[in-house]
Amino acid sequence: MSKLIYLVPLFPLAGFLVNGLGRRFLSRSLVSLVGVGTVLASFLVSLLIFMEVRQPGFQAQVVHFFDFIKAGKVNIPFAFQVDQLSILFLLIITGVGTLIHLYSTAYMHEETPPHFARYFAFLNLFVFSMLLLVLGANYVIMFIGWEGVGLCSYLLIGYWFKNDAYNDAAKKAFVMNRIGDLGFLLAVFWMIARFGSTGFSEVFAQAPEATTAVITGITLLLFLGATGKSAQIPLFTWLPDAMAGPTPVSALIHAATMVTAGIYMVARSHVLFDLAPLTQNTIAVIGLATALIAATIALKQNDIKKVLAYSTVSQLGYMFLGLGVGAYTGAIFHVMTHAFFKALLFLGAGSVIHAMHHEQDIRNMGGLKKYMPVTHWTFLVGCLAIAGIPPFSGFFSKDEILMGAFMKSPVYYALGVAGALMTAFYMFRLYTLTFQGTFRGTEKQASHLHESPSAITIPLVVLAILSVIGGWVGIPEVFMPDAHRLEHFLAPVLSSGVIPGESEGHLSHAFELMLMGGTVLLILGVIIYAWRTFSRYEKSDVPATGLARILENKWYVDEIYEAIIGKPLRALGGFLNSVVEKSGIDGIVNGVGRGVQYAGRQFRLLQSGQVGSYILIMVVATVLFFIIQLFWKP
Amino acid sequence: MPVNYYIFLSVALFCIGIAGVLTRRNAIIIFMCIELMLNAVNILLVAFSKMHHLRALATDAATTVGTEAQLFVFFIMVVAAAEVTVGLAIIVMMYRNIHSVDINFLNRLKH
Amino acid sequence: MTITAILFWFLTVLALLGALMVVSSKNPVHSVLWLIVVFFALSGHYIMMNAQFLAIVNLIVYAGAIMVLFLFVIMLMNMNADSEPQKNQWLKLAGAIAGGALMLVLVAALKDTETRYRSLEGAEGNIGLIEQLGKVLFTDYVLPFEISSVLFLSAMVGAVVLGKKD
Structure with a gap:
């Protein structure tokens, strides 16, 4: 079965080519069919492979x-890694991706063919790049996908060009990602220089022989790459x-x-990270800081999508906290559940925006539950899941x-719980x-309020169900012994990580x-406090003061970046333009011209025109x- | 007489010719200096012809080595005669046009 | 000093003196006459080197035909007086120095040649006689000989065309 793995990224690539090349000829329904069908086909193939991988005794395979x-001693094959970790990500990406594609057919219906x-x-192409990233059996193939998702995010964020x-937002995403990508690329170069290979198995086998300094350097650079892609401080x-x-x-960017x-x-790369405690601590601290800062910003945002965006940054911080403390399974688990409920929340928000005719300010909403019941209930499930209420999925992973x-x-732990409380608060502020x-809202908007079509509600319902039951694959031992199936599933890949099941043995169950x-x-x-506070919310134009004002302006992070990076860079650019370019380089170029002219005038005097002098x-x-x-004797 | 006496004679004549070309401006005298240089080469050729002939005679009494060099001198004279014909015709033309044979007036290359 | 040595030095001095006078005389007619002296001296050298035919041809072609042509042209232009205005003495000096330097360098380059002591005396050969030269000229070198006749023809035509009043 794992021989079929090449089909998984091939379907979306084919879809990209068909839709991209035939965009002027294909009808809207055909485009939808190709777009959704290819991802669905990938999902089905992934499911087939998953059935094989979940057999006990499955060995990780590298399909070359x-x-x-x-070049020389370096040989980088185009190979795919098939093991429990990659197949899990394949399922998340193609599964959630299919739902989002389906949803898009309705959401984007107003666009011209x-x-x-x-x-x-x-x-x-986005899905294809992500699949390539996940499937690559070495860091170079991973980097191709890594760059691919960066490019696609640029293309899609700037879709309404x-x-x-x-x-500007698209460019910002691209540039921020590029900064991280540079770190990733340097790490890959370092690996080639140190290990002579970028394949996972080769690198991990040789890693224990390298010095801690080298491993720390490589892992820090890798983590820089991760901060770019996964929106952590300072690139969030x-x-x-x-x-x-x-x-x-x-939804696709944030969830799948x-x-x-x-x-x-x-x-x-947990084998490498396990060897570098310094990097692990850095990851944990940065993850936690990101989780808290993003959560505080989310408290005061009024744009429905902005709140969700900052909540994503915050949840990603949690995942990095998990990675930093060695709870790899927990982090992956949270990726999975987060994919479900965050996709649900975004799609729900999209449904609301769709109904409100592209109004995104939650201060102008309210009382939508009676107009759009499906959206309302699924959104509530998503909020409960992200807030971490048992038995919703978010509870288990968080x-x-x-x-x-x-x-x-x-x-x-204490700071993590503080973040979780803030999460609950801003999510229910949003919901309420x-x-x-x-x-x-306005009268006009009120008259148009309606439930969204089924192409939108079906993914919502499916995701809501997943958000509820998705956590049940990882029920901790306290409740049910030996019930953490995800952990057993991932154990072959993440075996050297700290396995929570064992480490929790140190804590008494009580x-x-x-x-x-x-x-x-x-x-x-x-949650109850937030509900009570905001169900009686009235619009007021009093400008916020103090801390609230800082939070509303997102801790002025963009302004700080502008001041300490943007302005000096522009000043340097101005300096280079006015001094180096104008007088330096132009001076050299013009100087060469003038020099040649002058020399020509002088040498012309040699040409007396008299044969005798010649x-x-x-x-x-x-x-x-x-x-x-x-x-001259040589 | 050793052969390098002739070589030096030839060099001396040639360099006098060069100096003449460089110092004089009268086109006809420059022309004569060129003839001088040609003759310097001629005498060199004849001297080498004799030298090789003597060397070859030591082994073969009926040798004809060295004939070619003298033939070359002959051809040089032929070419020089042709050259003089055309060259003097050009000088006459030049005199007819600018009423001088001073080559300093022939500086059209400058413009 | 043998008679050949005396003859050699006499002819050499005569040739060099003649050459210097060619270059330095102010009157072009004198230059032509000194050039004829040089040609006579060189013809003497040719005879000393058993190149009798060349000596005669040299006298007939150069000293006879070509020099008469020169004289004719000079007189046609009425240039018996010195018509050369001396403008730049420095250029003249530079030319003399350049010629002298070239001679120095050439002498320095050639003074240590392998063949420098090879004597040219004795053993009169017959290669310089017209019989031997004619044999070679009309067998091995017949093609260049014929080509040179074409050259003459073209030179003649060229001279006529150039000299034509238009």
């Missing part, structure tokens, strides 16, 4: 296709701006593809990360402002239950040559 780069096809072509602000500001793209694209790339890469953090340090209370219970109670309290010069030169010949 051809030699990609062969060529743009509709362009949209689906980019979407398929007639809007300058959207183009592109993700909220990426809301410029169509909402399904946001792109941002999980960093998590996948770190989990895949709990596993927090337990891993507690093992490392209670401080991590949108669906509860009374409608605060203590663990107490922690969980306390957390859940706190979260419930926050002969004289000739004779003198002849004499010189004779002298050189006579006296």
Whole structure:
């Protein structure tokens, strides 16, 4: 079965080519069929392979296709890695991807056919790149996909390219990603120089022989790459701006593809990261800081998609916290559940935006639950899941990360719980402002409110079901012994990581239950508080002050970056332009011209036009040559 | 007489010719200096012809080595005669046009 | 000093003196006459080197035909007086120095040649006689000989065309 693995990325690539090349000829329904069908086919193939991989005793396979780069001692094959980790990601990407594609057919229906096809072509290319990233059996193939998702995010964020602000957001995403990609690329070069190979198995086999400094350097560079893709401090500001793209694209970026790339890469390279404690601590601290800062920003945002965007950044911070403390399974688990409920939330938000005719400000919403019941209920499920209420999926995965953090340090745990409380607060602020209370929009909008078509609601329902039951594959041992099936499934790949099942043995079950219970109670309290506060929300024009004002302006991060990076760079650019370019390089170029002209004028005097002087010069030169010949003995 | 006496005679004549070409401006005298240089080469050829002939005579009494060099001198004279014909015709033309044979007036190359 | 040595030095001095006078005389007619002296001296050298035919041809072609042509042209132009205005003495000096330097360099280059002491005396050969030269000229070198006749023809035509009043 794993021989069929090449079909998985091939289908979306074919879809991209068909839709991209035939965008002027294909009808809208045909485009939809190709776009959705190819991803669905990938999903089915992935499912087949998954059936084989989940057999006990399955050995990880490297499926070799051809030699990609062969230069000297370095041989980089084009090969795919088939094991539990990659197949899990394949299922998430193609599964959630299929739902998002299906949703897009309804959401993007107002576009003209060529743009509709362009949209689906980019979407398929996005899925293809992500699949390549996940499947690559070495860092170079992974890097191809890594660059591919960066490119596709640029293309899709700037999909409405007639809007300058959207183009700026796309450029911002691209540039931020490039900074991270540079780190990734340097890490790959370093690996080639140190290990002579970029294949996972070769690198991991040789890693213990390398010094800690080398491993720390490589892993820090890899992590820099991950901060770019997965929107961590300091490169997180592109993700909220990426809301410029169509909402399904946001869902795809936030849930199935792109941002999980960093998590996948770190989990895949966990052998290296285990050897570098310094990097692990860095990851944990940065993850935690990102989780908290993004959560605080999300508290005061009023754009429905911005709130979700910052919540994604925050949840990614949790995942990195999990990776940093060695709870790799927990991080992957959270990637999975997050893919379900974040896709659900984004698609729900898209449904709301669709109904509100592209109104995104939650202060102008409210009371939508009676107009769009399916969206309302599924959105509520998503909020409960992300807030971490049992038995919704988010509870299990977040709990596993927090337990891993507690093992490392209670401080991590405490801060993590604080972040979780903020998550619950802003999510229910969002939910309450949108669906509860009374409608605060215009009359015109009110008259148009309606439930979305089935192409939108079906993915919502499917994702809602997944958000509920998705966590049940990883029920901790406290509740049911030996029920953590995900952990057993991933054990062959992540075996050297800290396995929570074993480490939790250090905590007594009673203590663990107490922690969980306390957390859940706190979260419930926050939810009720938020609900009560915001169901009576009235619009007010009083400008925010103090901390709220800082939060509304996102800690002024963009302004700080502008001041410490943007302005000096522009100043340097101005300096280079005015001084180096104008007087330096232009000076040299013009100087050469002037020099030649001057020399020409001077040498012209030699040309007297008299044959006699020419002969004289000739004779003198002849004499010189004779002298050189006579006296210069080599 | 050793052969390099003739070589030096030839060099001296040639360089006098060169100096003449460089110092004089009268086209006809320059022309004569060129003839001088041609003759310097001629005498060199004849001297080498004699030298090789003597060397070959030591082994073969009926040798004809060295004939070619003298034939070359002959051809040089032929070419020189032709050259003089055309060259003097050109000088006459030049005199007819600018009423001088001073080559300093022939500086059209400058413009 | 043998008679050949005396003859050699006499002819050599005569040739060099003649050459210097050609270059330095102010009157072009004198130059032509000195050039004829040089040609006579060189013909003497040819005879000393058993190149009798060349000596005679040299006298007939150069000293006779070509020099008469020169004289004819000079007189046609009425240039018996010195018509050369001396403008730049420095250029003249530079030309003399350049010629001298070339001579120095050539002498320096050639003074140590392998053949420098090879004598040219004795053993009169017969290669310089018209019989031997004619044999070679009309067998091995007949093609260049015929080509040179074409050259003459073209030179003649060229001279006529150039000299034509138009």
